[in-house]
Amino acid sequence: MKKHDNLITYAVVIAAYAVFQILAATGNLSSHMKGLLVPMTYYAVIAVALNLCVGILGELSIGHCGFMCIGAFTSAFFSKLTEESLPGPLRFFLAFVIGIAFAALFGFLIGIPVLRLKGDYLAIVTLAFGEIIKNVINAFYIGVDSKGFHFSLKNSMELGMEKEGNLIVNGAMGITGTPHDSNFTVAIVVLLISLFVVLNLVKSRDGRAIMAVRDNNIAAEATGINVTRYKMMAFVISAAIAGAAGVLFSHNITTLTASSQYFGFNASIMILVYVVLGGIGNIRGSVIAACVLYLLPELLRGLNTYRMLIYSIVLIVMMIVNWSPKVIEWRKRVTSSLRRA
Amino acid sequence: MALLEVNNLCISFGGLRAVDDFNITIEKGELYGLIGPNGAGKTTVFNLLTGVYKPNEGIIRLDGEDITRKSTIEINHAGVARTFQNIRLFKNMPVIDNVKVGLNERFKYSTLEGILHLGKYRKVEKEIDDEAMRLLKVFDLDSERDTLAANLPYGKQRKLEIARAMATNPKLLLLDEPAAGMNPNETKELMETIALVRSKFDMTILLIEHDMKLVSGICEKLTVLNFGRVLCQGETKEVLANPEVITAYLGG
Numbered sequence: 158m159k160k161h162d163n164l165i166t167y168a169v170v171i172a173a174y175a176v177f178q179i180l181a182a183t184g185n186l187s188s189h190m191k192g193l194l195v196p197m198t199y200y201a202v203i204a205v206a207l208n209l210c211v212g213i214l215g216e217l218s219i220g221h222c223g224f225m226c227i228g229a230f231t232s233a234f235f236s237k238l239t240e241e242s243l244p245g246p247l248r249f250f251l252a253f254v255i256g257i258a259f260a261a262l263f264g265f266l267i268g269i270p271v272l273r274l275k276g277d278y279l280a281i282v283t284l285a286f287g288e289i290i291k292n293v294i295n296a297f298y299i300g301v302d303s304k305g306f307h308f309s310l311k312n313s314m315e316l317g318m319e320k321e322g323n324l325i326v327n328g329a330m331g332i333t334g335t336p337h338d339s340n341f342t343v344a345i346v347v348l349l350i351s352l353f354v355v356l357n358l359v360k361s362r363d364g365r366a367i368m369a370v371r372d373n374n375i376a377a378e379a380t381g382i383n384v385t386r387y388k389m390m391a392f393v394i395s396a397a398i399a400g401a402a403g404v405l406f407s408h409n410i411t412t413l414t415a416s417s418q419y420f421g422f423n424a425s426i427m428i429l430v431y432v433v434l435g436g437i438g439n440i441r442g443s444v445i446a447a448c449v450l451y452l453l454p455e456l457l458r459g460l461n462t463y464r465m466l467i468y469s470i471v472l473i474v475m476m477i478v479n480w481s482p483k484v485i486e487w488r489k490r491v492t493s494s495l496r497r498a
Numbered sequence: 499m500a501l502l503e504v505n506n507l508c509i510s511f512g513g514l515r516a517v518d519d520f521n522i523t524i525e526k527g528e529l530y531g532l533i534g535p536n537g538a539g540k541t542t543v544f545n546l547l548t549g550v551y552k553p554n555e556g557i558i559r560l561d562g563e564d565i566t567r568k569s570t571i572e573i574n575h576a577g578v579a580r581t582f583q584n585i586r587l588f589k590n591m592p593v594i595d596n597v598k599v600g601l602n603e604r605f606k607y608s609t610l611e612g613i614l615h616l617g618k619y620r621k622v623e624k625e626i627d628d629e630a631m632r633l634l635k636v637f638d639l640d641s642e643r644d645t646l647a648a649n650l651p652y653g654k655q656r657k658l659e660i661a662r663a664m665a666t667n668p669k670l671l672l673l674d675e676p677a678a679g680m681n682p683n684e685t686k687e688l689m690e691t692i693a694l695v696r697s698k699f700d701m702t703i704l705l706i707e708h709d710m711k712l713v714s715g716i717c718e719k720l721t722v723l724n725f726g727r728v729l730c731q732g733e734t735k736e737v738l739a740n741p742e743v744i745t746a747y748l749g750g
């Protein structure tokens with residue numbers, strides 16, 4: 158029965174993809190809706206990443222958008238740089254490699270101090286790192302010309318570039334004109350791969366070790382589990398997946414800025430809300446919660462006055478469905494009777 | 499050669515000499531009891547033996563190998579497994595996974611194979627599953643394999659902790675008050691379990707216990723701790739008849 162759990166998750170994602178594609182092909186999807194599909198999917202991806210950190214590893218991170226930010230900027234930088242010299246699909250693939258690798262690297266570097274902390278302290282420090290990443294990127298000016306790269310923390314004039322030089326990162330104005338490589342299909346593939354990685358990890362010896370560390374790190378050590386190593390492993394994989402979400406993000410918009418709206422504390426909290434309401438440790442729940450909670454406020458734009466009211470009611474209902482012991486018991490009864498039928 | 503040899507072990511917390519000049523020699527296959535009043539330093543001895551605390555002085559040898567300054571993880575890999583006075587299970591994991599965590603370092607495949615479910619994954623996971631089931635059967639927990647550890651009744655939680663420790667294939671098993679909080683029936687069952695572990699795995703066991711019936715029933719030798727110091731040491735019968743022990747601990 159547990160074996161099929163993962164297959165159900167993949168099937169749900171693919172079915173949702175098919176439904177949206179059919180709606181789009183038959184002209185039943187407004188262009189506004191179409192524009193929401195890629196963001197919806199990368200929020201699902203980063204919710205999966207955060208659930209690995211919060212639910213499986215048991216460490217509350219509220220700076221995960223920082224890793225998304227790293228993935229977004231490093232990959233957009235690469236894509237802008239190679240826009241003319243590389244064919245689109247190869248360039249986009251390499252952009253993923255770079256965005257994921259840098260996010261993983263930062264996950265590792267930030268993990269060294271952060272994973273020594275526990276609980277609230279860890280949460281606060283991840284939050285701080287998330288803000289630092291955003292603010293540092295806002296101060297970067299990077300350009301390239303025939304002499305090579307130019308770098309400044311002051312302004313674009315300081316770069317001293319040749320006239321025909323290419324200003325890639327323009328401080329708080331960010332990166333403009335990243336090639337529009339993201340689309341719904343690629344986003345869904347990235348989501349499926351993220352799910353595959355996390356769900357398979359959970360069912361491997363490393364996954365069990367990670368959950369053992371979560372449940373009792375003293376007992377885990379006494380059982381011979383290298384607590385530091387497994388914490389780091391989970392944190393880095395989580396950051397890497399958040400980086401992949403960032404790549405989708407930056408290749409879906411024209412102007413990429415390290416703004417609070419997308420990469421700040423509020424955005425990280427919003428993703429934490431997806432994870433908590435989808436069920437901590439419940440990976441499939443994160444995907445569903447991210448999609449529903451992302452689309453809902455957008456779909457309710459017409460009902461402006463009641464929008465936030467309905468949104469909060471949905472939050473409460475989801476909380477009850479996923480957290481009330483009685484309802485969980487009822488859900489189990491229903492699913493097991495469905496299985497028998 | 500003795501399996502465990504401890505000489506002159508000392509540790510202070512601030513001004514408190516929690517363990518002072520502690521010595522013990524345990525031979526292979528022995529069931530050895532460590533007793534003493536509350537706060538005598540018994541659990542601290544376990545924490546020293548497993549590298550949770552580093553001693554101020556003294557030396558610990560396991561099978562001739564000096565393990566005094568090693569980390570908890572290294573000491574476990576060297577062959578010491580333990581249970582805890584206040585049960586420490588992986589509560590949100592199923593019973594069988596608790597045991598599988600204990601097998602983690604013995605049955606290996608790479609992280610990549612684990613993520614892709616390829617290569618040695620299937621074969622080794624099958625071995626892990628078989629071995630975990632074998633252990634659960636020994637401890638009569640096989641019918642609970644998918645129960646969350648937190649939902650097990652108390653007696654079975656204690657058993658599962660022993661099963662998890664045994665999964666690491668130790669040379670020496672340390673049990674910290676395994677009968678604490680058990681009713682007489684559960685205690686009797688626990689004594690059978692310990693006897694079984696000894697006969698089936700040829701295990702050497704050091705056991706902390708307050709339940710004197712259990713101690714006198716199964717331990718061959720005893721060390722009595724009092725205020726961090728060894729009060730008396732030797733064959734169980736002789737130790738329990740020692741007048742000093744009776745006044746200090748047995749309250750006679």
Ligand SMILES: Nc1ncnc2c1ncn2[C@@H]1O[C@H](COP(=O)(O)OP(=O)(O)OP(=O)(O)O)[C@@H](O)[C@H]1O
Nearest residue numbers: 511514516534535536537538539540541542543583
């Ligand atoms: N980490 C620590 N820091 C300070 N004091 C400690 C620490 N660990 C133990 N102690 C002290 O050392 C003494 C011995 O404690 P220990 O837990 O070893 O006793 P015990 O013999 O296991 O008692 P019990 O039968 O109640 O379990 C106690 O006075 C305790 O308060």
Ligand SMILES: [Mg+2]
Nearest residue numbers: 540541542583
């Ligand atoms: Mg104790």
